[in-house]
Amino acid sequence: MQLxxxxxxxxxxxxxxxxxxxxxxxxxxxGVARTLVVAAIRTAAQLCLVGLILEAVFAERAFVWIxxxxxxxxxxxxxxxxxxxxxxxxxGYGFAAGTISMFLSAFVTTVLTxxxxxxVEPWYTPQYAIPLLGMLLGNTMxxxxxxxxxxxxxxxREAAVIEARLALGAxxxxxxxxxxxxxxxxxxxxxxxxxxxxxxxxxxxMMTGQILAGSSPWEAVKYQILxxxxxxxxxxxxxxxxxxxxxxxxFDDRHRLRLERLRRATS
Amino acid sequence: MASTRPRLLLRGLSIGGIGPLxxxxxxxxxxxxxxxxxxxxxxxxxAIADLDPHGGECRLDDRPAAVFAAPAWRRAVAYxxxxxxxxxxxxxxxxxxPDAPAGHDRLAALDLETAMLDRPLTQLSSGQRxxxxxxxxxxxxxxxxxxxEPTANLDADNIARVEALVADYCAERDAACVWVSHDPGQxxxxxxxxxxxxxxxxxxxxx
Numbered sequence: 001m002q003l004x005x006x007x008x009x010x011x012x013x014x015x016x017x018x019x020x021x022x023x024x025x026x027x028x029x030x031g032v033a034r035t036l037v038v039a040a041i042r043t044a045a046q047l048c049l050v051g052l053i054l055e056a057v058f059a060e061r062a063f064v065w066i067x068x069x070x071x072x073x074x075x076x077x078x079x080x081x082x083x084x085x086x087x088x089x090x091x092g093y094g095f096a097a098g099t100i101s102m103f104l105s106a107f108v109t110t111v112l113t114x115x116x117x118x119x120v121e122p123w124y125t126p127q128y129a130i131p132l133l134g135m136l137l138g139n140t141m142x143x144x145x146x147x148x149x150x151x152x153x154x155x156x157r158e159a160a161v162i163e164a165r166l167a168l169g170a171x172x173x174x175x176x177x178x179x180x181x182x183x184x185x186x187x188x189x190x191x192x193x194x195x196x197x198x199x200x201x202x203x204x205x206m207m208t209g210q211i212l213a214g215s216s217p218w219e220a221v222k223y224q225i226l227x228x229x230x231x232x233x234x235x236x237x238x239x240x241x242x243x244x245x246x247x248x249x250x251f252d253d254r255h256r257l258r259l260e261r262l263r264r265a266t267s
Numbered sequence: 268m269a270s271t272r273p274r275l276l277l278r279g280l281s282i283g284g285i286g287p288l289x290x291x292x293x294x295x296x297x298x299x300x301x302x303x304x305x306x307x308x309x310x311x312x313x314a315i316a317d318l319d320p321h322g323g324e325c326r327l328d329d330r331p332a333a334v335f336a337a338p339a340w341r342r343a344v345a346y347x348x349x350x351x352x353x354x355x356x357x358x359x360x361x362x363x364x365p366d367a368p369a370g371h372d373r374l375a376a377l378d379l380e381t382a383m384l385d386r387p388l389t390q391l392s393s394g395q396r397x398x399x400x401x402x403x404x405x406x407x408x409x410x411x412x413x414x415x416e417p418t419a420n421l422d423a424d425n426i427a428r429v430e431a432l433v434a435d436y437c438a439e440r441d442a443a444c445v446w447v448s449h450d451p452g453q454x455x456x457x458x459x460x461x462x463x464x465x466x467x468x469x470x471x472x473x474x
Contacts, residue, residue: 160352167316168363168407169342178354255337256318 003213015040058126066124070107070133077102077141084145087152087262089249097245098144105238106136109230117226132230135206139191139231140238147187147239151246152262154179162257172251180247187239195228204228272329274443275315275344275411279323282307282314285468287323292411294441297434299454301447302464308447309349311464312413315445316346327410345409349416351400358391358399359384362406373402376432378425393420401429405436412437412444418453430457 018040026033057065078099088094110133114123123129155162158179165175198204199221206227210220252258273291280288285307292298300308314321317332317340325332325344332340359365362384374381377398388396397420404412412433418426434457437444448454454461463471 160348160350161354163318164348164352165354166338167318167341167346167348168403169338169345171338252320253337254317254320256320 011044054126054130057130061126063122063124066126066129069130073133073137074099074103074107077106077137081141081145081148083265085149085152086265087156088265089152089246090261090263093249093261094148094246097242097249098141098148101144101238101241101245102137102140104241105234105236106133106140109234109237110136113226113230131206132227135227136230136234140235142190143187143235143239144242146190147183147243148246150186151179151183151243151250154182155250155257156259156262159257159259166255166257172255172257173247175255175257176247176250180243183243183246184239187243188236191232191235195232198224198228273326274328274441275445276326276329277315277323278326280311280314280321280325281323282310282319282321285310285464286470288462288470290462292443292445294443295437296460297437297444297446297458299446299448299458299461300464301449301451301454301461303466304449306464306466307468308464309415312346312415312445312447315411315413316341316344318346342407343409344411344413345404345407346413347400347404347415347417349419351396351403353388353396356387357385358388358403361403364406373405373432376435377402377428394422394425397421398425398429401432405432408440410440410442412442412446414444414446416447416449418448426453433457 018036022033022037022040025031025036053069057069078095081098081102082088082092082095085094089097110129111123113132114120114125114129118128120128155176162175162179166172194202194204204224204227207220207224210223211217249261250257250259271293274294274296275290275292277288277290277292280286288311290298300311302308310319313319314323315325317325317337327335327340327343332344335343353361355361365384371381374384379395379398379402383391383395383399391399397417401414401417414433417433418429421429430453433444433446436442444457446454446457448457461472465471
């Protein structure tokens, strides 16, 4: 089966639905029309830009360019994870914790997969490396953002309980154990749910894309299982690392709760 | 008492413009601390328990806090906040030694029933929780008690019970005590000596 190439006219047809929705919501005064249109335009512009860049990189296949794109993706993901916090660590610590964790989990998982599982030559072949890294970074970022947000919010709200435990001689680790556990769960639940629902309730996006592009469903399924496992491991270890770094930052070496290291985000 | 080595020694203790506080508290001795609301009594107690960064030095039996691991220091120098927080469902889940016989004697001394240990905390009154918080504190067998208004929610009978239990504990174990109280009558009853903070957080002696 050959991939049917879409023309800009085809995309314009698809846009009619969005425009109709925008007009309808504007008439009903629901107050989302403007945001909807802006988001739709952003989608088109951002994806076209990425498409152009990827076309160039795929043609060039130079390691430097691929590494540069990967680094940009990592930094943007780190910034996004930090921006989603209601109470942020001061001094860029939240950004650092998120970025380091994503580097450790998403990058290591991607490289291992390219070298050991897919065994593509060279290992940084962009058709494999960029989409893999993108999916891992996206999911890991969501996990880390959710987990750090839960960690800092709960630490703030339950400061009295944490300090009560410290005052009775608990270590920082014991005093924050419950909150840590909840934060880990918050970060990993979306991924666990996605694995449990895959194929039954939702057809995962990557698999759908591969089938549309002409792969046999069986090949698409195998790749999807690979991706799910990678995302599970990447998100889990990334979240674990970020929560560990974050929980450590909440205390000093005398096991004191240091909430002044958090500040409320101005939104 | 001059010949006895102090159980708790505070030297130049200060935190956020409050203090400096110098005091030597002997084994079995109780020091009362008073002052207007917001003067910094709680912050001083927290500093002694090393819960906040602070200036000056605290020594337990002549050993500086820095040589203790922080959790060990706080087990020995135990701080009871004015509004104790609970994390588990029942009081018993908060005890270091859930079945200690000594705990039962103290329960009776505080007019509490053993069954209360297994009742959900939400079903207990604020006065019962406050007495259970003292029980929880003593359960760790501290050598210094830092009590922040420990009888604020109690009626006269229970105030007397708490005062008697703390006095017994300190006498029995040679523990030192710093007792923050707004009630002059209570300070005279429980304390061997008194210190006060003025509105700007400076320490003044008063007797």
